[in-house]
Amino acid sequence: MKKIVNLFIIITVIAMTLYTFYSYIYLSPGTTVSPQQKIEYAQHSFSIAVHAGFGALALFAGMFQLMKRVREKFPASNIILRKVYYFSVLISAVTGLYVATYAQGGLVNKIGFFTLDVIWILSIIQSVIADKKDDMSAFRIWIVRNYALTFASVTLRLWLVFIWNIYGFEHSHFSEVYQTLGFLCWVPNLVFIEWFYLNKAKLLQR
Template sequence: MPTELSLRPAAPGARAGRPAVAVLTLTSLAVAAFAVLPYLTSSLDTLARDDVGLAAGYAGAPPLVLAAFYVHVVAGGLALVCAPLQLWAGLRRGRPRVHRWVGRTYVVAVAVGGTSGLVLAPVNQAGLVGALGFGALAVLWLWTTWRGYRAVRAHDVGAHRDWMTRSFALTYAGVTLRLWTTGLVAAQALVLGDAVSPDAAFDRAYALVPFLSWVPNLVVAELVVRRRRRARERPGAVGHPPR
């Protein structure tokens, strides 16, 4: 028998958020496909010769680093596929079992991707800034996801949503990293023209993205969480005790 909550029409705020969820979903799936598939279909040496992604930085690396790199690519891609699916309210309400299994897959993907990210942080291509930025990203990715998992196990749905919002913001760094890098390289070409080589422009851009790729995301996530929390605490809201 449907519950009263499931029969309630979507709130105006929820309807307004659908385009944003659609954009997040499409960009996440696009990056998961185009950033992961090349590493699974060609060797690193071949990709390095074609100057694809980060292949040149890891071709010829020690076996442990290579293993961590491939594990991180696959697990991060899987997390990017799973995360936006969890944002769709229709899936949560209409297919709760699917929502739970996708969520479990996401938690495992983050656990594997975050751990391998910690292995890669010291050998990244951005030096000390990269080690600090990507290392902090990996730690926070693991921590927020664990807190979200613990919250839902304790049946605290509100805290679960809040922590998983933060976790997804960090997962989405896989998208924003590429957007920032592309934008910064293009800006240098526009301003400096032929005075900067493509390789130098990429190196300068990549020196900034270890923090740019996730700090703004987390700020936005925190604003969303606080707005949602205020809505939950408003008198008359579902689950709020009457005064």
Template sequence: MIMRNKKVILPIVYVLAYLFTFYIVLQYLIYKPSQAGMVSAKLQDASFPYAVWKLFFYPHIFLGIAALLIGAYQLTKRSRQNPARHKQLGRFYGIAILVNVLVVPYIALYATGGTPSTIAFLVLDLFWLGTTAIGIRHIMGKKVLQHRQWMLRSYAITFVFVTFRIVLAIVQLSIDAPRSFTFPLAVYLSIALNLAITEWYLGKRRSRNAAQPIEGAMQHV
């Protein structure tokens, strides 16, 4: 059952991650950020520091994409079959997130939806930092199982990059409310959804691992 779930979930993660990457490259590299709907709305405010904002925005977007793609690969058995590469990619994943965590607060100050959205994105930033830092601490202490569990949680937060846009679209279609409500709501729902799926998956793994000794003993009865 666990393997079937993984075979279903991982392809979905990969497809969404690559589609999102294509969208980011198209929207912010081939075209200009100012042509994006959310950014063009900010430009209507003459006090919006667009030039400085871009210095923080581009590292945020491209380091986020790097973490999204590397993290997806790190979840696979193929990655773990090459420990040296897995460790190297893991370091880059951690660095990409830790640097990103530093630039998010400035970007959050100008989040669509005002102060409620700023707070929501700062909460997301704390979850991102916390889950990643705990995962790194565990591998430094040679606690491989706990490391894998917390890095899976870390990737769940990284995947909010993708989930947020899907959830936001659903929320905006379902609720007639201002962006100061729909944006932070979508952030919180995305965090909760991703972590809930992760905890469900980890719970299934724990149940399976606990049942294995019993099944082995029954074979000898």
């Protein structure tokens, strides 16, 4: 089960990272989003690009914090990637607070994305504190929680693909379902991590 989850993370993270940088470097803003979102992209292209770019960097750099073999084999590189992850999360989360204020889907979506960014910031602060104290047990717990929130960028796209295939862009149900993505993209991630991973880790510490 763990190997399957790790393989899924690696494949989706690499795909998402390449997709993000391709979209923002080679394509015009709003090319890959729905027609309704193109207006927002045109008005807030810089903040969205910063949020998405550093989010993709965090997604890629943070992946290695979950790989025990990589951490043990390349400790110096792991420390550098960890600092890159901290910085990228903070930049993406802070700009995300602003991006959330004009998110599509109404008030519920805005609250969902805003809450995600607040918890994202708080959990990375806890990760840094544990790291500075050299409390690796607490660090592992907080960094996994934080990465589950970082991974929301992947689950958001997976939900979008599912909705597009079921309803299509123009269908009224698309807008109805889209209103829930502000929570759907990250709440299941935390539930899964707490139940299947961190609960076991906490039991081992007792």
